[in-house]
Amino acid sequence: MSQLDAILGKMRILAIDDLVESRSAMKKMLMILGANKVDIAMDGDEATEFIFNNSYDLIISDYNLGRGRDGQQILEEARFTRQIKATCTFVMLTGENAMDMVMGAIEYEPDDYVTKPFTIDVMRQRLTRILNVKEQLKGINESIDRQERRKVLPLCDALIEKQPRLKLRIERIKGRTFMALKEFKAALDLYQNILKEREVNWALLGKATCLFNLEDFDAAEKVLEHTIREHPKYVQCYDLLCKIHLKRKKLQSAQNTLLRATKVSPKQVLRQMELGRIAYANKDFAVAESAFKMSVKLARHSCYRSVKNYLLFAKSLQHKITPQNNKDSRAGSQEALKAVEEAKTLYKDNIDYVFEATIIESTTYSNLGKEADAKAAAERAESLLMEINEPSGAMQLSMVNVFLETKQHAKAQDLLGTLGTRKDLSRAETRELTRTKNEISEVVVREYTTEINDQAIGFFERGQLNQAIELFDKATAYKEAGHTVVVNAIQAKIAFMDQREPTKTMVKEVDELMSRLGNLPESDERYDRWLQLRKAQERLKRSI
Amino acid sequence: MAFDYNTLLSAELHDIKNQMQALLSAQEDLNEVLKDKEQYQSYIANVNQHSQLLNHKLLEILSILKIQNQAFTPCEDEHWLLDTLSPIIHEFTQLHGMRITHHIDKDFNGFYDEQLLEIALHNSFMNAKQIGASQLQVSVQEFSDGHWLIDIQDDGPGFKDKQLYEDTFTIQGTKNGLGLYLIQQALMAHKRNGNTGSIHIKNNPTQGACVQLIFP
Numbered sequence: 001m002s003q004l005d006a007i008l009g010k011m012r013i014l015a016i017d018d019l020v021e022s023r024s025a026m027k028k029m030l031m032i033l034g035a036n037k038v039d040i041a042m043d044g045d046e047a048t049e050f051i052f053n054n055s056y057d058l059i060i061s062d063y064n065l066g067r068g069r070d071g072q073q074i075l076e077e078a079r080f081t082r083q084i085k086a087t088c089t090f091v092m093l094t095g096e097n098a099m100d101m102v103m104g105a106i107e108y109e110p111d112d113y114v115t116k117p118f119t120i121d122v123m124r125q126r127l128t129r130i131l132n133v134k135e136q137l138k139g140i141n142e143s144i145d146r147q148e149r150r151k152v153l154p155l156c157d158a159l160i161e162k163q164p165r166l167k168l169r170i171e172r173i174k175g176r177t178f179m180a181l182k183e184f185k186a187a188l189d190l191y192q193n194i195l196k197e198r199e200v201n202w203a204l205l206g207k208a209t210c211l212f213n214l215e216d217f218d219a220a221e222k223v224l225e226h227t228i229r230e231h232p233k234y235v236q237c238y239d240l241l242c243k244i245h246l247k248r249k250k251l252q253s254a255q256n257t258l259l260r261a262t263k264v265s266p267k268q269v270l271r272q273m274e275l276g277r278i279a280y281a282n283k284d285f286a287v288a289e290s291a292f293k294m295s296v297k298l299a300r301h302s303c304y305r306s307v308k309n310y311l312l313f314a315k316s317l318q319h320k321i322t323p324q325n326n327k328d329s330r331a332g333s334q335e336a337l338k339a340v341e342e343a344k345t346l347y348k349d350n351i352d353y354v355f356e357a358t359i360i361e362s363t364t365y366s367n368l369g370k371e372a373d374a375k376a377a378a379e380r381a382e383s384l385l386m387e388i389n390e391p392s393g394a395m396q397l398s399m400v401n402v403f404l405e406t407k408q409h410a411k412a413q414d415l416l417g418t419l420g421t422r423k424d425l426s427r428a429e430t431r432e433l434t435r436t437k438n439e440i441s442e443v444v445v446r447e448y449t450t451e452i453n454d455q456a457i458g459f460f461e462r463g464q465l466n467q468a469i470e471l472f473d474k475a476t477a478y479k480e481a482g483h484t485v486v487v488n489a490i491q492a493k494i495a496f497m498d499q500r501e502p503t504k505t506m507v508k509e510v511d512e513l514m515s516r517l518g519n520l521p522e523s524d525e526r527y528d529r530w531l532q533l534r535k536a537q538e539r540l541k542r543s544i
Numbered sequence: 545m546a547f548d549y550n551t552l553l554s555a556e557l558h559d560i561k562n563q564m565q566a567l568l569s570a571q572e573d574l575n576e577v578l579k580d581k582e583q584y585q586s587y588i589a590n591v592n593q594h595s596q597l598l599n600h601k602l603l604e605i606l607s608i609l610k611i612q613n614q615a616f617t618p619c620e621d622e623h624w625l626l627d628t629l630s631p632i633i634h635e636f637t638q639l640h641g642m643r644i645t646h647h648i649d650k651d652f653n654g655f656y657d658e659q660l661l662e663i664a665l666h667n668s669f670m671n672a673k674q675i676g677a678s679q680l681q682v683s684v685q686e687f688s689d690g691h692w693l694i695d696i697q698d699d700g701p702g703f704k705d706k707q708l709y710e711d712t713f714t715i716q717g718t719k720n721g722l723g724l725y726l727i728q729q730a731l732m733a734h735k736r737n738g739n740t741g742s743i744h745i746k747n748n749p750t751q752g753a754c755v756q757l758i759f760p
Contacts, residue, residue: 019562025569032576064558115659117565117599120572121631129627165651168622197690198655198736 004128005034012054013038016047016061016071017093026060029120033127044069045301051083058131059084062116063094069298070267076108081303086141089134091126093118109172109202136163140173152177168200175206184210201231208240217244235261239271246278254278255287262291269295269304276309280316288316296339307353310343314360323369336364352395355384359398366405378406393425397432404440409448412440413478445480453485456492465496476513486513487526487533494536502540510537557606564602571595593639600666607663607730618657618733625652625684625694628661636669636680644669646682654692656759660730664743665694667723668755672698677752691739694757702747727757736760 013035017023023040030038039054041047043065051059051074059078061071069077071092078084092110112130114122134141140159143151156174160167171194178187188210194203204227211220224241227234238261245254258275266272276291292313299305314336320328321336340357347353362377385391385399396419403412419425419433452475459468472489475481490513493506514537520530571591578584626648636642672680677700686692707724724743731741739760746754 019566021566021569022562025566025572028573029569032572116561117568117602119568119596119599119631121634122627125627125630129624165653200655 004124004131007131008034008058008127009036011035011037011057013058013060014041014047014050014054014056015039016041016043016059016065016074018042018062018064018066022062029123030060032120033124044074047074048077048301048303051078056084056088058089058091060091060093063092063113068267069269069302072108072110073267073269073298073302075110077303079108086144087134087138089130091130133166133169136166137170137173140170144173144177149177149181168194172202175203179206179209179213182213184213188214199230201227201234205234205236205240208237212240212244217247220244233264235265235268235271238264239274242274242278251278251282255282255284259287262294266294267298269298269302272298273304273306273309276312276316280312285316285319289313289319292316293335296342305346307343307347307350307356310339310346311353311356311360314339314343314357314364318363318367321364321367323367325368329368333364333368337361340364351384351388355381355388355395356398358384359402362402363405366402371406375406375408378402378408382411393419393422393429393433396422397429397436400436404436404444409440409444410451413445413448416440445478446482449475449478449481449485453488457488460488460492460495465492465499468492469496476516483517483520483524483526486517487529489513490517490533490537491529494533494540497540498536502544504544507537507541507544510540553609557602557609560602561606564599567595568599589639596635596639603659604663604666604726607659607726618660620655620657620734622653622655623658623661624650625654626650628658629665629682632662632665632669633682636673640673642669642673642678642680644680644682648682648684652684654759655736656734657730660733661757664727664730664757665696667727668696668757671723671755672696672700672753675700675753690736692759693744694759696755696757697748697752698754699752702751702753703745708745708747727755731757731759734759 008030013030015023015026015030015038017026017040020042023042027038027040039050041050045068047061050056059075061074063071065071065074071094075090075092078090079086084090089112090110092113093116094113111134112126114126118126136159140152140155143149143155153174156170156177160170163170171190175187175190175194178184178190188207191203191207191210194200195207204223208220208223208227211217211223221241221244224237224244227237228241231237238257242254242257242261245251245257255275255278258271258278261271262268262275272291272295276288276295279285279287279291292309295309296313299309317332317336317339320332322329340361343357344354347357358377358381362374362381365371365374365377368374381399381402385395388395396415400412400415400419403409403415416433416437425433452471456468456471456475459465459471469489469492472485472492475485476489490510493510493513497503497506514534517530520527524530575588575592578588629646629648633644633646637644669680675698677698679699681697683695684692685695724745728743731743734741737760741760742758744756744758746756748754
C-alpha cells in the first residue's frame with residue numbers, strides 16, 4: 001500500500017460531504033492513506049468555489065448533499081465547464097438508491113463510486129484500483145483535455161489491445177468521442193456490439209441517442225421505453241424521450257415525461273428549466289412555476305444561473321396574482337417581485353435584462369390592481385427601452401402589452417405602428433403582433449382616436465393647423481376612427497388650404513376622407529358641416 | 545394521502561448508514577491512537593469484530609429490502625472482483641481467524657451488483673465458519689459464452705444430503721437456510737441475455753463443501 005501513500009501524497013484532493021462528522025472522517029481517512037493536501041467542502045456551492053480556484057487531482061464527493069445540488073451535478077458542471085480535467089479522478093460516495101442516476105450518466109460519469117458505509121480497507125482498495133486505472137487511461141484523457149478528439153480513437157484501440165480487461169471502460173470513452181465528432185453511425189455500431197454481449201445501461205442510452213441524432217425517432221423511442229422499464233430511475237432516458245416528443249410537437253407528452261424524471265431526480269437544473277419552459281408553453285402555470293422556482297434555487301450558485309429562470313419564474317406566477325389580494329395572490333406577487341428584484345440586482349449591468357425585469361414588475365402590479373405602481377414601472381421600462389440601442393421586436397411587443405395594461409393606448413398604438421414597419425420580426429413575433437392588434441378592441445381604438453381628436457381640436461382652435469392636421473392624420477389612420485373625427489380632419493385640411501394655398505396632395509387626401517364618409521343622411525347632426533365642406537373642396541379643386 | 549412507509553424507512557436507513565459510517569471512522573481513529581498499546585488490542589479486536597458484523601447486518605437489511613421491492617433492479621456494473629472480495633477476506637482472516645487462499649488475477653473484473661455480491665460472499669464465508677470450517681479456497685472460472693463463477697471450497701463437514709437435493713432454498717429453518725436463500729436471491733437478481741444467475745452447492749470428494757456463485 002506504500003504505492004497509494006506515494007500517489008496520494010502528491011495529490012491535491014477535495015472531499016465533499018454535507019455532514020460535518022463525515023467530512024472530517026473522510027479527511028482523516030485520506031490522511032491515514034497518505035494524503036497531504038485535502039480541502040473539504042460542505043455543499044455544492046462551496047465545492048464549486050473550491051474547484052474554481054484550485055486544480056484538483058482527486059475529488060471524492062457524497063452523492064446526497066442535503067438540500068442543494070447533489071454530487072452528480074457538481075461533477076457534471078465541473079466537467080461541462082472544464083473546471084476539472086479529464087485526468088482528474090472523481091469518486092462518488094452513494095447510497096444504493098442513487099446508483100442508476102450516477103452509473104448511467106452518459107457524458108459525465110464518475111470514475112468510480114463507493115457505497116456507504118465503507119471501511120478504510122474498502123477505500124484503500126478502491127483508490128488504489130481507480131488511480132491505477134486512471135493512470136493507464138492518462139494518455140487518452142490528456143488528449144481529451146487538449147480536445148484532440150481524433151487522436152482519442154486510435155489511443156483507445158491501442159489500449160484495448162494492451163488491456164483487454166479495460167475494454168468496456170475504454171469503449172465508453174470511444175462512444176462518447178464518436179458522438180462528440182457527430183459520427184453517430186460509428187457510435188451506433190459500437191453500442192450495438194456492446195449490447196450484443198450485455199445490456200449495459202449507458203450503451204442502451206448511447207444507442208438511443210445515436211438513433212435520435214440519425215432521426216430514427218421510432219427506434220430511439222423503443223430503446224428508451226425498454227430501458228426505462230428495466231431501469232426506472234435512469235433519468236437521462238426521460239430527457240431524450242422528451243426531446244423525441246418535442247420533435248413530434250407533442251408538448252403535453254414532453255411535459256409528462258420530464259415530470260416523471262424530476263420526480264426521480266429533482267435537482268437537475270437544466271431539466272427543471274426545460275420542464276418550466278415546456279409547461280409554460282402548455283399554459284400549465286402551476287407546473288411551470290414549481291419548475292422555475294426549483295431552477296432559480298438550484299442554479300443560484302451554479303454555471304447554469306440564468307436571468308431567464310428568474311424572469312420566467314416571475315411570469316409563471318402571474319396566473320395566481322389578482323386584485324382580490326387573497327393569500328395565494330399575496331404570496332405569488334411577493335415571490336414574483338422578489339425574483340424580479342434579484343434579477344435586476346444580479347444583472348444590473350445588462351440593460352436588456354433590467355428592461356425585461358421591469359416589464360414583468362409592471363405586469364405584476366397591474367395584476368394586483370395597483371395601477372399607480374404599474375404605471376410607474378411602465379414608465380421606467382419605457383425610458384430603459386429608449387436607452388437600448390436596437391431594441392428587439394420582442395422587447396417592443398412586451399412594452400406594447402404593458403402600455404395597454406396601464407391604459408396608455410396612445411403609446412401602445414404608436415409603438416405598434418413602429419413594430420408594423422419592422423421587417424425582422426420572427427414568425428412567433430408576427431403572430432404575437434397580430435394577436436395584440438386583434439386584442440385591442442374597437443372601443444379602445446375609438447377611445448384612442450377620440451383622445452387624439454380632442455387634442456387636435458385644441459390645436460385647431462388655437463390656430464396651430466399644422467399640429468392639428470398631424471394629429472388628425474394619426475387618428476384617421478385607424479379605420480375605426482368615427483365620422484366626427486373624419487369630418488374634423490377634413491375641416492382642418494380645408495382651413496389649412498384656405499389660409500395657405502391648396503395643394504394637389506392635400507386635395508387628394510380630402511377626397512379620400514370624403515369617400516370614407518360616403519353620403520351623410522340629412523338626419524345626421526354633421527350633415528350641414530359636411531355639405532359646406534364638400535362645396536369648399538369643389539372650390540379648392542377648381543382653383544388648382 | 546397514504547402513508548409512505550418506504551420513504552420513511554429509506555430516510556431512517558440513510559441516517560443509520562451515516563451513523564454507521566461515523567462509527568467506523570471513530571473506530572479507525574481509536575485504532576490509530578491505540579495501535580502501540582498492546583494491553584488494549586484484545587478489546588479493540590472485539591469492538592472491531594462486532595462493528596464489522598453490525599455493518600454487515602445493515603448491508604444485509606438494505607439488500608433484503610432491495611430484493612423485496614417489486615421495482616428493484618440490481619445495479620450491475622463493472623467491478624474488480626478483488627476490490628469486493630479483499631475487505632471480506634480481511635474481515636474473516638483478521639476477526640474470525642480463518643485461513644483464506646485465492647487464485648484470482650488482480651485485474652479480473654466482472655459485471656455484477658457489488659452490494660449483492662458482498663452479501664453472497666459474506667454469507668457463504670459465514671456459513672462455512674459456523675459449520676466449523678477453518679480454511680477456505682476461492683477461485684474464479686470464466687467460460688467462452690461469457691458466463692463466469694466464483695468457486696468457494698471449505699474444509700468443514702460439508703452439506704447434509706437433504707440440503708444437496710433441495711431445488712430451492714427457503715427462509716424457513718435454520719440460520720444456514722437464510723444464508724443460502726439470500727445468496728440465491730442475490731444471484732438470481734443478475735441477468736444477461738435472458739439467463740439468470742444461480743447458486744450451486746456440492747460436497748468435495750474428500751472433505752468439505754463447495755459453493756459456486758454462478759453469474760450469467
